[in-house]
Amino acid sequence: MDSWDTTLDGVLQLPSGRLVRGRSLRRPLPSGLQPTFALYLLGHQPPSVAWENRWIRWPDFWLPTDRVKAADALHEAWVRAEVERVEIACTGGKGRTGTALACLAVLDGVPQHLAVDYVRLHYSPRAVETPWQRRFVTRFLID
Structure with a gap:
């Protein structure tokens, strides 16, 4: 299966080499390959x-309403990203999407306290918009 093109906007390469595309649902679907699996983070x-x-029921600027289901869905996305084109998306593509991508980075071995910085460096400087989203990442897999 063809993978995401790492030169395209929104494609995050995790330390393991897995590729995940983050995007805003406000924008048109990018041309080219479509995802084979997606997580939509919306209220x-x-x-x-x-x-x-x-x-994942996840209101804008907040956290998932069911953290257990969210963790299960994020783990599924991380596993599938090894061999599939996985997309993570919310309305704006920054806060919720960035938070989810940071959680995938944690699953991929990035320490919780460094995951937000990793995603801001490799995906978007505006990723993870609120203090509680940051805390969600730093506590991901601990709670």
């Missing part, structure tokens, strides 16, 4: 898409 049901996906 409401996402629109229908042609690829397999999971929805």
Whole structure:
């Protein structure tokens, strides 16, 4: 299976080499390859898409409403990213998406206290928008 192009905007390469695309649902779907699996982080049901996906109920600027289900979905995305094109998306593509990407970085071996900085360096300087999103990442896999 073809992988994401690492030169495209929004593609994060984790230390293991796994690639995950983060994006804003406000913007049109990028041209080129489509995801084979996606996580949509929204306070409401996402629109229908042609690829397999999971929805995490996650209100804007906040945290997932069910942290156990969110952790399970993030773990699934991390596992699938080894061999599939995985996309993580929310409305703006920064706060919730950045938080989820930082959690994937933790799953990939980045220490919790460094994961937000990793995602801000390799994905977007504006990733992870609130103090509680940052705390969610630093406590991910501990709670």
